[in-house]
Amino acid sequence: MASTSLHWQTATITRIVARTPTVTSFFLRPAEPFGFRAGQHVDIRLVAPDGYEARRAYSIASAPEDGPWIELAIERLESGEVSPFFHEVAAVGDEIEVRGPLGGHFVWSVEDGGPLLLIGAGSGVAPLMSMLRHRAGAGSTVPALLLVSARTWNDVIFRDELLALEGAKDGAQIVLTLTRDKPRRAGDFSRRLDAAMLAEVLARLPDPPQRTFICGSNAFVDTAADALVAAGVAPQDIRAERYGV
Numbered sequence: 001m002a003s004t005s006l007h008w009q010t011a012t013i014t015r016i017v018a019r020t021p022t023v024t025s026f027f028l029r030p031a032e033p034f035g036f037r038a039g040q041h042v043d044i045r046l047v048a049p050d051g052y053e054a055r056r057a058y059s060i061a062s063a064p065e066d067g068p069w070i071e072l073a074i075e076r077l078e079s080g081e082v083s084p085f086f087h088e089v090a091a092v093g094d095e096i097e098v099r100g101p102l103g104g105h106f107v108w109s110v111e112d113g114g115p116l117l118l119i120g121a122g123s124g125v126a127p128l129m130s131m132l133r134h135r136a137g138a139g140s141t142v143p144a145l146l147l148v149s150a151r152t153w154n155d156v157i158f159r160d161e162l163l164a165l166e167g168a169k170d171g172a173q174i175v176l177t178l179t180r181d182k183p184r185r186a187g188d189f190s191r192r193l194d195a196a197m198l199a200e201v202l203a204r205l206p207d208p209p210q211r212t213f214i215c216g217s218n219a220f221v222d223t224a225a226d227a228l229v230a231a232g233v234a235p236q237d238i239r240a241e242r243y244g245v
């Protein structure tokens with residue numbers, strides 16, 4: 001289990017980078033830097049002048065070795081409470097309340113080995129990006145395959161960095177499935193994730209995955225997990241992070 005902390009502290013927004021039309025990365029430097037494992041998340045607390053509080057969880061997309069800042073890739077949800085605040089109000093230099101790291105189960109470090117199978121939809125790629133960045137930063141050649149589901153080519157968060165990671169030819173494979181766009185690369189898909197796709201993707205790993213992480217909406221996680229179990233992956237080797245809805 002990874003260590004966690006429920007202690008609230010302030011963090012300064014040091015950089016803001018648009019990633020896709022709906023997702024922007026916010027780089028936060030906590031006043032008291034904390035160690036974390038790839039896959040963990042933080043809680044954010046916003047407090048209105050009348051005392052009303054809103055708390056939301058956000059995965060850490062940066063790698064543990066990247067610090068002292070952490071990167072959160074936040075998707076703007078129409079009529080949401082917290083994500084529009086980040087996209088419309090938050091600015092470099094602002095301080096916000098944060099606690100973490102949190103989540104002891106959805107974590108991977110190079111010493112955990114592989115093959116590693118990562119499956120994410122939309123902003124659910126964030127904790128998986130942390131794992132791949134950590135893998136690359138540590139110089140690991142553990143076989144790893146990331147399957148990302150996004151609406152279009154331009155909605156793939158971290159797309160250029162992901163393709164560069166694959167280009168390093170150190171055993172990392174990236175597979176995109178675009179639900180509302182044509183595939184642009186050999187081996188990519190253009191449909192919603194299904195059992196046949198997962199069976200095909202599993203066969204691209206040199207050996208069956210020993211660690212599998214799925215992140216996204218409840219429906220996406222359920223579909224992926226059911227298909228993996230049907231394909232013979234042991235349920236105890238599958239870990240899931242659900243973003244809700």
Ligand SMILES: Cc1cc2nc3c(=O)[nH]c(=O)nc-3n(C[C@H](O)[C@H](O)[C@H](O)COP(=O)(O)OP(=O)(O)OC[C@H]3O[C@@H](n4cnc5c(N)ncnc54)[C@H](O)[C@@H]3O)c2cc1C
Nearest residue numbers: 056057058059073074075078079080081082083123126243
């Ligand atoms: C462990 C974990 C990690 C996460 N990591 C990330 C991450 O890295 N990036 C990311 O973008 N998200 C992440 N999330 C999701 C995040 O926590 C928020 O749920 C998300 O940002 C939406 O929050 P919000 O306040 O903007 O929207 P909310 O106010 O929570 O609303 C969510 C949706 O519900 C709708 N809604 C709200 N109230 C009503 C109502 N009364 N009637 C009808 N519809 C309504 C809104 O329109 C909106 O579309 C994570 C979640 C978890 C649990």
